[in-house]
Amino acid sequence: MSVRTYTDLEQGTDEWLAVRCGVLTASLIGKLITKGGKVASNETSERVALDILAQRINGICDENFQTFAMQRGHEDEMEAKVLYSTHVAPVSEIGFMTNDKWGFTLGYSPDGLVGNSGLIECKSRLSGLQMATICAQAVPDEYMAQIQTGLMVSEHEWLDFISFPALGGGKMMVKRVYPDLDYQALLIKAAEVFEERISLRMT
Template sequence: MIQIFNCEQNTPEWFAARAGIPTASEFHTVMASGRGGGESKIRKTYLYKLAGEVITAKTVEGYTNAHMERGHEMEADARRMYSFICDADIESVGFVRNGDKGASPDGLIGDRGMFEAKSKLPHLLIECLMRDDFPPEHKAQCQGALWVAEREWIDIVVYWPDLPLFVKRAYRDEAYIATIATAVKQFNEELAEIVEKVRGYGKPPAPANDVAALRQHPLMAG
């Protein structure tokens, strides 16, 4: 069941809506593997972070830097330019949750589309323009967002002042989405195991004879 939270991103309400579940912006982390196919350190860190949110019912604000803050500020300009060029109405949303997964799209378009804005330094935007394909570094996030929101297509918009606006549409890649779904399912199973272990940490196990006696108790019978 899809839930849409109409709140500003990076507000307490937004952090609360996404607490304890993997989100599209981190699906590349969920899918990560370490050297030689071993365990990924960044994936383990993400597991522990979400486990902490589940157990404490509190969120920890994520990392931010000047580039990320600049991108947030430029999103409004990218949105205006895209809306004008493509004659599109963009519905702003804070967070979309679908079961035990979520996404924070920059906007929804009609009942089938999505909008994702990125700012890139001039040389990186020029690379996008010259390559003229969907930026592969954003594939997991954008295909994951389509999966979460159950949408058909997403337009990624890359912006920098005084440079052409880069717009590229991607449709659902069902094979890739199946790979994401498998990785997220396994991740959530591991997350549940970690939460259970931490909640039981330091608690002595019940003696075997006590367990047998409880099972024979009249209230436990049947």
């Protein structure tokens, strides 16, 4: 089946949560690898496996609590999309997408689509972190697993990472990212190990 899109889903709704239930998503896969670039085997990766296993068995996702920082990030994301659409390119929204070409399913909820070949991923950054990102002119490592998984799932050619100043008052940075095949190979390997771990526990 490869890429499947859910265009009518609104992110954050019960229907959106139901479609994501039991799926290894781009927002989680980074917990399956170490900072040293290895497949993780630790308490964090084990907890992800158990959470997803429970979802696949009982079909229930834990409630998603909204903190102030999460709400602020959502509002900043909307403002960032408006600025990007005005100064760079129009953005269309989509609820969720999956890809199963590896023999297992990965999921991704993009912040937006740009034409037929691009994506955007918006992050709200506190002042000091935003300044560090602008000075480095690079995407922070903590977001790369999500970004590269998004590119894999969508099969799009590029993704614009938008680093947005939290609560305004600063400059927005846009950095284009292309598929990194070596990094993606690591993610695929981590997902394979993850699925094997779940399969054993399911049995």
